[in-house]
Amino acid sequence: MSETLTAPSAAATLAEPIIELRGVSKRFSKTLDFAGRIARRLGANLREEVVHAVDGVDLTIRKGEVVGLVGESGCGKSTLGRMVAGIMPASEGTILWRGRDLTSLNAAEAREAKLRTQMIFQDPYASLNPRLKVQEIVGEAPQFHGMAKRGEIESYVDEQLRRAGLDPALKRRYPHQFSGGQRQRIGIARALAVQPEFLVCDEAVAALDVSIQAQILNLFMKLRRELDLTYLFISHDLGVVEHLSDRVVIMYLGRVVEEAPAEEVFRRPNHPYTKALLAEVPRIEARKRAFAGVKGEIPSPLNPPSGCHFHPRCPFAFDRCRIERPALQQVGAGHRSACHLNDAA
Amino acid sequence: MSAPTLEVRNLRTHFFTRAGVVKAVDDVSFTVEAGKVMGLVGESGSGKTVTGFSILGLVDPPGRIAGGQILFKGRDLATLPEAEMRGLRGNRIAMIFQDPMMTLNPVLRIDTQMIETVLAHAKVSREEARQRARDALGQVGIPSPDERLKAYPHQFSGGMRQRVAIAIALLHKPDVIVADEPTTALDVTIQGQILAEAQKLCAQFGTALVWITHDLSVVAGLADDIAVMYAGKVVESGPVTQVLDAPLHPYTLGLIGSVPSRNKRGEPLRQIPGMTPSLLNLPAGCAFRSRCPRAEPGCAEPPPFAEYRPGQHARCIHPHQEAVAA
Numbered sequence: 001m002s003e004t005l006t007a008p009s010a011a012a013t014l015a016e017p018i019i020e021l022r023g024v025s026k027r028f029s030k031t032l033d034f035a036g037r038i039a040r041r042l043g044a045n046l047r048e049e050v051v052h053a054v055d056g057v058d059l060t061i062r063k064g065e066v067v068g069l070v071g072e073s074g075c076g077k078s079t080l081g082r083m084v085a086g087i088m089p090a091s092e093g094t095i096l097w098r099g100r101d102l103t104s105l106n107a108a109e110a111r112e113a114k115l116r117t118q119m120i121f122q123d124p125y126a127s128l129n130p131r132l133k134v135q136e137i138v139g140e141a142p143q144f145h146g147m148a149k150r151g152e153i154e155s156y157v158d159e160q161l162r163r164a165g166l167d168p169a170l171k172r173r174y175p176h177q178f179s180g181g182q183r184q185r186i187g188i189a190r191a192l193a194v195q196p197e198f199l200v201c202d203e204a205v206a207a208l209d210v211s212i213q214a215q216i217l218n219l220f221m222k223l224r225r226e227l228d229l230t231y232l233f234i235s236h237d238l239g240v241v242e243h244l245s246d247r248v249v250i251m252y253l254g255r256v257v258e259e260a261p262a263e264e265v266f267r268r269p270n271h272p273y274t275k276a277l278l279a280e281v282p283r284i285e286a287r288k289r290a291f292a293g294v295k296g297e298i299p300s301p302l303n304p305p306s307g308c309h310f311h312p313r314c315p316f317a318f319d320r321c322r323i324e325r326p327a328l329q330q331v332g333a334g335h336r337s338a339c340h341l342n343d344a345a
Numbered sequence: 346m347s348a349p350t351l352e353v354r355n356l357r358t359h360f361f362t363r364a365g366v367v368k369a370v371d372d373v374s375f376t377v378e379a380g381k382v383m384g385l386v387g388e389s390g391s392g393k394t395v396t397g398f399s400i401l402g403l404v405d406p407p408g409r410i411a412g413g414q415i416l417f418k419g420r421d422l423a424t425l426p427e428a429e430m431r432g433l434r435g436n437r438i439a440m441i442f443q444d445p446m447m448t449l450n451p452v453l454r455i456d457t458q459m460i461e462t463v464l465a466h467a468k469v470s471r472e473e474a475r476q477r478a479r480d481a482l483g484q485v486g487i488p489s490p491d492e493r494l495k496a497y498p499h500q501f502s503g504g505m506r507q508r509v510a511i512a513i514a515l516l517h518k519p520d521v522i523v524a525d526e527p528t529t530a531l532d533v534t535i536q537g538q539i540l541a542e543a544q545k546l547c548a549q550f551g552t553a554l555v556w557i558t559h560d561l562s563v564v565a566g567l568a569d570d571i572a573v574m575y576a577g578k579v580v581e582s583g584p585v586t587q588v589l590d591a592p593l594h595p596y597t598l599g600l601i602g603s604v605p606s607r608n609k610r611g612e613p614l615r616q617i618p619g620m621t622p623s624l625l626n627l628p629a630g631c632a633f634r635s636r637c638p639r640a641e642p643g644c645a646e647p648p649p650f651a652e653y654r655p656g657q658h659a660r661c662i663h664p665h666q667e668a669v670a671a
Contacts (some may be wrong), residue, residue: 072532073503179620209388209621210559214603214614221613236532239562243605243614262610280537282562284604287586289566291540297502298532 015063016098018198018230019084019117024093026054026079051301053079055254056093058328063197066224066231068245068262070238070277074301076254078202081234085119085200115145118191122203124183128175134161134186135171142193157193163226164189165219181212188219198230205240217244238281242266247334250274253301253309256328260335270337273310308340316341348419350553351377351400351521356413356423358392358399367624369395369408371577372650375570379520380551382543384564384585386600387574390621393557396574397523399423400555401440402430417521436466439514443526445506448513449498455482455509456494462516481512485542504535511542518550525557540567561604565589573597576622576632579650583657593653593664595637631661639663 029050032040040046054076061067061084071077082088083095086102095102097113105113121127128137139157142148148156158168164185175183184204191199201220205213217240223229235241241248241262248265250258250273258271269275276294296313299305305312311321318340326338358370370392377383387393398404400415402422415422417438422430442448450458459478460471467474475494482490485508498506507527514522524543528536544567547554558564564571565585572582573596581594592598602615619636622628631637634644643662650660 072534181620210561210600210603211388211617212620214605214616217605218613218616221611238533239605243610277533280533282536282540282560282566284562284565284589284601284606286562286566287589291537291544291566294534294537297504298535 015065017060017096018063018098019059019061020096020099021057021059021080021084022094022096024054024057024059024080024083024090024095025052026076026083026088027052027091049302052254052304053301054083054090057251057254057256059084059249059256059259061198061230061232063230064228065247066233066245068241068248069232069234069251070236070241070248071251072236072298074253074298075251076301077234077251080251081119081200081202081232084232085117086114087119115194116196117198117200118194118196120184120187120191120199120201120204122206124180124187124207125175127187128183128190130175133172133174134166134178137175137186138171138189138193141190142195145194147193147195160189160193161186163192163223165215179212180208181215184208184212184216185219188216188223192223192227197228198232200232200234202234203236204233206235206237213240220244238277239283250277253299253304255309255338257310257339258335258337259328260332260337264332264335268332268335270331270335270342271310271339272314272316272341274337276313308338318344348416349376350379350418351555352414352416353396353400354414354416356396356399356415357411358395358404358408359411360408362407365625368577368627369624370399372413373572373574373577373579374413374650375572375579375582377521377553377555377570379553380547381570382547382554382556382568384568384571385555385557385574386559386561386564386571388559388600388621390576390624391574392577392624393559393574394525397440397525397555397557400521400523401434401438402427403440432466435462435519436517437519438521438523439517439519441507441510441514441522441524441527443529445503445510446498448510449506451498454495454497459494459513459516462513466517477516478512481515482509484515485509485512486538487512504531504538507531507535507539508542511539515546519552521553521555522546523555523557526559527556528563529558529560536563543567561589561600562606573600576627577624578632578660579658580633580661581657581659583654587654587657591654591657591665593657593659593666594633594661595639595665596633597659598665599636 027050029048031048032046036046057080069077083090135157138160139153142156143153157171161168161171166185205216208216233244245262248262249256252273258274269278294313307323308321308326311317320340326340328336328338329342331337331342354374356370356373360367360369373396375383385393399410410423456478460474463474463477479490482493487493487508528539546552556567568585571585571588572579575596581588581597592601599617617636622632630645631648634640648660648662650658652658653664653666
């Protein structure tokens with residue numbers, strides 16, 4: 001089993017990047033309403049609130065890789081996933097698709113790039129149109145994009161459903177007639193129907209029961225082997241990410257704090273936040289342990305702390321951490337971390 | 346030895362709906378001693394939350410407790426008149442819900458809600474009540490409790506709200522706390538903080554804690570004993586180490602195999618085929634048999650809840666008694 005695991009990751013270091021992010025940021029601003037604008041004109045000290053959801057992120061995903069993106073709520077992991085999937089434009093920075101800037105592609109190429117990247121969402125209840133039958137949900141896109149002829153669409157849909165582990169006999173049913181796990185399979189069949197090479201899974205198993213979650217995780221691994229897929233797997237669950245990923249990227253308040261091959265992150269975490277996160281993960285192997293808890297709250301992304309975002313909660317913070325933003329630096333083979341402690345040592 | 350703090354015996358809570366009788370809880374038994382943590386584990390629809398609600402006497406029609414006993418220090422809560430139950434609820438027995446907004450009233454300040462809770466059960470002055478509220482907030486690690494008392498629930502983060510809910514549950518230093526998935530909605534680092542509080546609490550006040558969760562990894566680190574529920578029944582119970590290291594019931598084994606963990610990286614997870622059955626038309630006999638790899642004709646008969654190892658019970662006629670690597 002370990003062979004199938006190491007082979008693609010070794011190849012992945014050589015494979016061409018499928019997507020590259022360079023200094024990508026995303027800002028959301030809340031514009032003032034009418035009353036606010038009048039108040040400002042009258043001299044009130046009101047400003048538009050700006051959230052830096054993603055703040056200067058560099059990320060490369062190579063063909064055949066499974067990259068796990070981990071972070072707590074509000075860290076910008078979903079926003080990053082949406083920008084990678086091309087659903088949302090970046091406010092700043094460039095996103096390269098196979099080495100070419102997404103914004104420089106012509107219409108046909110841009111459509112091709114979007115088609116090759118598909119997304120699987122967290123909530124299988126909200127991401128399926130309740131008024132469409134399963135065969136329409138799965139069959140609509142491939143028919144539109146000419147991947148299956150009108151006469152062949154039935155058998156094409158059957159094949160997609162079978163691949164996602166669903167009985168094609170159920171294709172005339174509506175989404176509400178399925179359980180959560182089955183709906184997630186419909187979402188997967190829909191994504192696979194347009195023959196993507198890159199899947200962005202945003203908390204794709206978070207809403208499922210443990211036994212169903214295991215079924216879907218196994219399905220993701222099977223599909224990866226069969227279809228040579230590349231994944232960006234976004235999750236707050238370190239156990240799931242550790243199980244699935246070749247490489248892990250940890251985010252905190254819009255920034256990447258650490259990035260390394262999966263085994264390296266779990267064996268030799270470098271950033272204090274990663275260490276704290278790993279220490280707090282409940283593990284089934286651990287019995288009757290003392291929980292400690294990282295002190296403090298996750299700060300609001302509306303008003304993040306200066307310098308290193310983690311410094312108010314970090315037990316090792318010193319003066320420099322409050323002033324200067326640490327850069328992502330190489331600390332080992334393929335292992336980068338953004339912490340001033342690495343300079344001090 | 347005196348009676349345990351909480352003893353649930355053959356509890357049955359059924360919902361009498363138009364479509365039929367839903368046996369949400371059907372023969373559940375467990376015991377929690379003072380200062381101990383009981384982990385009640387199950388997937389959605391297994392009846393774990395209804396068990397918690399039954400203990401607090403919070404089951405609404407069409408549901409009702411159809412049988413069994415809930416012994417709190419020897420008194421049966423299942424047959425207690427509502428007036429007496431009100432004296433216990435929030436006082437000697439408290440509950441923490443998954444969503445703290447279920448506990449907190451969004452239009453009242455925290456101090457109003459906490460003082461109200463104190464005065465409901467204790468004859469003290471308002472000032473004394475405020476002092477107790479303040480102390481409780483401090484206990485769960487809320488900084489500057491005096492100022493925070495004057496805030497509204499929406500001004501708190503999710504983790505802070507859950508702390509306030511825990512502080513309210515703590516106000517009367519109850520003997521039993523039923524916690525229903527209190528950390529499921531929280532982030533990992535905040536969950537760690539809440540689990541630390543829960544541990545401190547049991548050690549300090551000798552509170553008996555019933556921790557309801559779907560997450561085996563959480564109970565593995567927290568609980569002393571564990572009861573695994575499936576389709577309204579406890580299918581296995583016992584000390585946490587025994588149940589997790591040497592599970593008897595095939596469902597427990599399947600559940601443990603489903604959890605991604607360190608030593609199984611990259612390998613396919615051992616999955617349980619199929620899905621949880623609807624509680625409306627449960628087949629007779631073992632409810633798990635359609636998904637069970639060891640099912641045999643004898644499983645069509647209801648299996649007894651038998652003790653296979655000291656303290657470890659299972660509802661199965663062919664348990665994994667040989668050592669199985671989970």
